Amino acid sequence: SYELTQPPSVSVSPGQTARITCSGDALPKQYAYWYQQKPGQAPVLVIYKDSERPSGIPERFSGSSSGTTVTLTISGVQAEDEADYYCQSADSSGTSWVFGGGTKLTVL
């Protein structure tokens, strides 16, 4: 079955830039989406269609795509950004959705 691969953890100091990658063979063909999840809460969409930001999401969150890898970038990381981040996409047929394994962002 189709898989999306994320690094288990990323650590940055406040004010620095965090980059979280997500790799998958169908990503050149399918959009990717990113979610932020804080403990005890449901996931929240932070990026859709590779690089679009929903209303209400801070401008420091951005997304990009290159080949089979998509990247979530958080510029000027703040303590409140500490959370788990998940990428999501679909397989090449578009009929099966999949999540990456998740990346725990630690703000040092």
Added chain:
Amino acid sequence: QLQLQESGPGLVKPSETLSLTCTVSGGSISSSSYYWGWIRQPPGKGLEWIGSIYYSGSTYYNPSLKSRVTISVDTSKNQFSLKLSSVTAADTAVYYCASTLEGWFDPWGQGTLVTVSS
């Protein structure tokens, strides 16, 4: 603005069937182009898509769960439901319902913890 709320038993015995319902408010479950889906998250682990149903009734399931999953819609109650058969302890998780319009899941319900235990 769409809102979704999960409901159902918090404890299910091994080998039995897990049944959950998601109630949709703020919009019609029959709205064209919408998918209605279920996602779960075992304690301390990542998100897993279980399956989705299109507004037309077509269903799409995670291949790893397909043999045990049924998702259906009740338009009269503006609800959709999940049934997962032959559950084991590995099915213990927080179960979320969510809507999908253009490929992403938003909004999500608050989630409901289902524990499989005798």
